[in-house]
Amino acid sequence: MSELDRDALKREMIFWRRDLHAHPEFGFEEKRTAAFVAAKLREFGLDDVTEGVGGTGVVGTLTRGSGNRAIALRADMDALRISEQSDASYRSGNPGIMHACGHDGHTTMLLGAAKLLAGEGGFDGTVRFVFQPAEEWGRGALAMLDDGLMQRFPFDEIFGLHNMPGLPIGHFETRAGPIMSAEDIFEIVLKGLGGHAARPHAGNETLVAACALVTNLQTIVSRRLSPADISVVSVHRCRLQCRGRGQLQQG
Incomplete structure (x- = not known):
């Protein structure tokens, strides 16, 4: 041409x-x-x-x-x-x-x-x-x-192929074996008991547990997979849901 x-x-x-x-x-x-x-x-x-x-x-x-x-x-x-x-x-x-x-x-x-x-x-x-x-x-x-x-x-x-912003024009990147990941979607639901911010010990706070979970999920890649394998675990959304009503108990 x-x-x-x-x-x-x-x-x-x-x-x-x-x-x-x-x-x-x-x-x-x-x-x-x-x-x-x-x-x-x-x-x-x-x-x-x-x-x-x-x-x-x-x-x-x-x-x-x-x-x-x-x-x-x-x-x-x-x-x-x-x-x-x-x-x-x-x-x-x-x-x-x-x-x-x-x-x-x-x-x-x-x-x-x-x-x-x-x-x-x-x-x-x-x-x-x-x-x-x-x-x-x-x-x-x-x-x-x-x-x-x-x-x-x-x-x-x-x-x-898939575009990759940042590569010089006219260049390609490849490797032996897989280069792009398949996708799995997961949803984890934590249920707890609400409480007062001044007395967190009296409740069962899911927010702290969720924060720990997001961090610990990364150990799937670092501790459970071979270093020769390629994988990534990403948390796209974390939502705290409040029922909008409290419940008083006699006792």
Whole structure:
């Protein structure tokens, strides 16, 4: 690709990214985004474009030459339930929803790869372009697998990435083995007996216990896992709930 063509593709990708950013959609609701992606893939001349995989997922297929190997390139499309505070001309137009995790960028990068490969070729085999819904829920990949992704669009290897603010432009980071964590969500409820602030010994204060618990949860990583393993335990919210009424007992 010439420098002139490269600059033209860059400008086009900026336009796509800003369009997607201005129209964010939550997981399994990415109807406009999926339609945008499918239309672009057909415009690029892919051999097949299938919509509705795993709900709102899209898979494009491009084959060149006679090679029998296939790879897949994957990007996620969904946004978050966050209100955007920005004056940018391409800020979110959907109240309460925002591309705050960069999936608009991921989608754009994969579209750019599809256009580049469709135009230049330069490979012998098949490339699947997998646009996944509902990554933020942790359910979109499973939905595509349950819908027969591997059987309907077989491939030998799959590659994905996630943006990382702070890396120099054009650089990637990787490692042998897992590099990104799976997610589990937990909720712990502590129940106690209220009391007066001047006489804490007469009650059963859950706030102090909760503070100790938040600290001690970190020992799961430091004392219960091998130093060769990678893990993180994060407490996102701690809430103290008062029933709003007191109870007097005779005695």
